Amino acid sequence: VCILFDEYQKESFIFTSSDSDYIKMWSMDEKFIKNISKTNINEKYFIDTYYDNKEYKYYLISGEMRCIKAYELNLNQLFRTYIDNNSYSEHVSAFIYNKGDVTRLVESEFYGTVRIWNFHTGNIIQKIDVCRRIPLVSLCLWNENYLLVSCVDNTIKLVDFKNFALIKSFTGHNNEVCTIKKFIHPTYGECLLSQGLVNEHIKIEEELKPEI
Numbered sequence: 001v002c003i004l005f006d007e008y009q010k011e012s013f014i015f016t017s018s019d020s021d022y023i024k025m026w027s028m029d030e031k032f033i034k035n036i037s038k039t040n041i042n043e044k045y046f047i048d049t050y051y052d053n054k055e056y057k058y059y060l061i062s063g064e065m066r067c068i069k070a071y072e073l074n075l076n077q078l079f080r081t082y083i084d085n086n087s088y089s090e091h092v093s094a095f096i097y098n099k100g101d102v103t104r105l106v107e108s109e110f111y112g113t114v115r116i117w118n119f120h121t122g123n124i125i126q127k128i129d130v131c132r133r134i135p136l137v138s139l140c141l142w143n144e145n146y147l148l149v150s151c152v153d154n155t156i157k158l159v160d161f162k163n164f165a166l167i168k169s170f171t172g173h174n175n176e177v178c179t180i181k182k183f184i185h186p187t188y189g190e191c192l193l194s195q196g197l198v199n200e201h202i203k204i205e206e207e208l209k210p211e212i
Contacts, residue, residue: 004049017044036071050096063091068107080122093139108136128164130157140180150180
C-alpha cells in the first residue's frame with residue numbers, strides 16, 4: 001500500500017495491490033476510484049509513487065516477477081517496463097532519484113542483484129551483484145555515494161554507489177531485515193531505521209558513516 005499526495009489538487013489517494021489482482025486506487029474516505037492495471041499471472045510485490053517535477057506527471061511504480069513497471073497515472077496507462085532477461089526472480093524494492101539530467105530507477109531482485117536504469121529511456125545503466133542468491137528485501141539511498149540494502153541473512157549491506165561495489169555488512173538483527181529507512185533526527189542527525197521480521201526489534205543507528 002502507498003499514499004500519494006497531489007500537491008496541486010490538494011488531494012490524497014491510496015493505492016493497494018495484491019497477488020494476481022488489479023492495483024486499486026482509492027480516495028481517503030475509502031471510496032474506490034479505479035483499477036490501474038491487470039496483473040494476469042504476475043504478482044504485484046510492491047508499489048510506490050514518483051512525481052516528475054519537469055513534466056508535471058505522477059507515476060506508479062510496481063514490482064513483479066522479473067521486472068519493474070511504471071504506470072503514468074495522468075493517462076492511466078503503462079509508461080515503461082524495466083526487464084533484464086537474465087533475471088528470473090521477484091523484484092521487491094525500488095526508488096527513483098535524479099542525478100544530473102538523468103532520472104534513475106534503482107531496483108533490487110530477490111537473488112542478490114541491484115540494477116540502475118534510465119527511468120525515461122528504459123536503458124540499464126549499471127548492475128551491482130551485492131550477494132549471490134541471498135534475497136534482497138529493501139533499499140535505501142544514504143547519499144549520492146552510498147546505498148544500503150537489507151537482506152534475509154539478517155544483515156544490511158553497504159554499497160559504494162560510485163564504484164558499484166559492496167563495501168561491508170552490518171549485523172545486529174536476529175532475522176530478516178525487512179525495512180530500512182533514512183531519517184533526520186533532531187538530536188542525532190542522520191539515522192537509519194531498520195526493522196526485523198516477526199516480533200523483532202526496531203533499531204536506530206546514529207550517523208551511519210563508512211568506515212562508513
